[in-house]
Amino acid sequence: MAKEIPDLTAQVRAGTGKGAxxxxxxxxxxxxxxxGGGVDPQPVNFNYHYLIAKLKxxxxxxxxxxxxxxxxxxxxVICRSVQRDVVNGLPTHVDLMRLRxxxxxxxxxxxxxxxxxxxxxxxxxxxxxxxxxEVELNVxxxxxxxxxxxxxxDYKVGDTITISAINxxxxxxxxxxxxxxxxxxxxxxALAAADDADEGETETEAxxx
Numbered sequence: 001m002a003k004e005i006p007d008l009t010a011q012v013r014a015g016t017g018k019g020a021x022x023x024x025x026x027x028x029x030x031x032x033x034x035x036g037g038g039v040d041p042q043p044v045n046f047n048y049h050y051l052i053a054k055l056k057x058x059x060x061x062x063x064x065x066x067x068x069x070x071x072x073x074x075x076x077v078i079c080r081s082v083q084r085d086v087v088n089g090l091p092t093h094v095d096l097m098r099l100r101x102x103x104x105x106x107x108x109x110x111x112x113x114x115x116x117x118x119x120x121x122x123x124x125x126x127x128x129x130x131x132x133x134e135v136e137l138n139v140x141x142x143x144x145x146x147x148x149x150x151x152x153x154d155y156k157v158g159d160t161i162t163i164s165a166i167n168x169x170x171x172x173x174x175x176x177x178x179x180x181x182x183x184x185x186x187x188x189x190a191l192a193a194a195d196d197a198d199e200g201e202t203e204t205e206a207x208x209x
């Protein structure tokens with residue numbers, strides 16, 4: 001299932017250049033530019049508080065957006081740069097790039113863990129330790145998976161879950177070129193403490209011998 005693409009709303013900016021950008025900031029807008037896609041660049045303005053909220057939500061630089069601009073058809077964009085004031089760190093300019101459905105981009109995709117109530121290891125007191133709640137994938141802009149799913153049913157205490165355990169959608173691949181860990185089923189604390197004690201006794205006996 002393709003992920004629903006969030007909207008990003010902006011206004012057309014009539015003027016270009018530093019003068020128009022300064023005017024936009026005086027009116028509590030953050031100027032920006034939309035480029036790429038084989039058409040001319042489009043100057044835009046973002047409502048200051050709206051943009052701040054989007055930035056605080058996280059993953060702004062790695063989220064595919066549906067740009068809504070009055071008088072223009074919606075277009076898919078990804079942020080390529082957020083320029084900030086060197087003193088207060090607040091945004092002063094945003095660069096967005098238009099994408100075609102066949103464009104490839106890197107995005108973070110959420111991981112869902114299914115059937116925890118049936119998991120062998122969790123039933124025996126183990127704990128699910130999530131190392132990567134999201135995985136960065138290289139995907140087609142027109143085929144973004146909504147989420148990744150891992151069935152926990154057969155995992156036992158001590159098992160490690162890596163990226164190879166996930167059936168990735170066609171045309172999708174991890175940005176990391178190795179079989180990295182997503183999560184593991186850690187042993188119960190009491191069992192782990194008992195194992196540590198046993199190891200300590202074994203080391204003491206060996207030393208005495």
